[in-house]
Amino acid sequence: MPVHATTVVPPQFEELVAKSDYIVRVVVKSVNAQMHTDGPHRHITTSVELDVREVISGTPPQPLVLKMLGGKVGTEEMTVDGTPKFQVGDEDILFVHGNGVQFCPLVALLHGRYPIKSDASTGRQFMTRGDGSLLADEQDVARPMMLAEKSSPTPSPVPAKSALNPADFVIRIKAAVAKHNASIQPQP
DSSP states (O other): OOOOOOOOOOOOHHHHHHHOSEEEEEEEEEEEEEEEEETTEEEEEEEEEEEEEEEEESOOOSSEEEEEEOEEETTEEEOOTTOOOOOTTOEEEEEEOSTTTSSSOBTTGGGGEEEEEEOTTTOOEEEBOTTSOBOOSGGGGGSOOOOTTTSSOOOOSSOGGGSOOHHHHHHHHHHHHHHHHHHHSOOO
């Protein structure tokens, strides 16, 4: 019997950046789920091995493997609403916090994942949000998301050609990191 109880307050862009242990552009290398048994209790965890293409902020471990609660082993599946499902070959920008400590190591669950897609006709890369909707501006991270399993992606107010490209998103992230770092530095 499924139970749904995940609630997430969408973070502002600056908050998303500030809460991240590290921010990386990655490609998913492998996804492996395992069943764990502790006496009468059982649960599934998934390890997502990532190929780090760019470190945007912080110092991720090498190799980078995200540890998440949930997954599918054989016919048994454990799902956690609001957590992303990764597939080999996915390319993303990830805002990571508490890897190996929290049930989902992304800041604000799906709000910590930004898939990179390509326009089939032009080849232009563009950013989407964790629910598949387009990312036109970094402040769009604060819009609520619809869970992919329950609905189609949130309608986007802009066409794909107006969505941020990965390089512009990285520039905006780095600017926010610099601003955050400057705000926490002691003043002489």
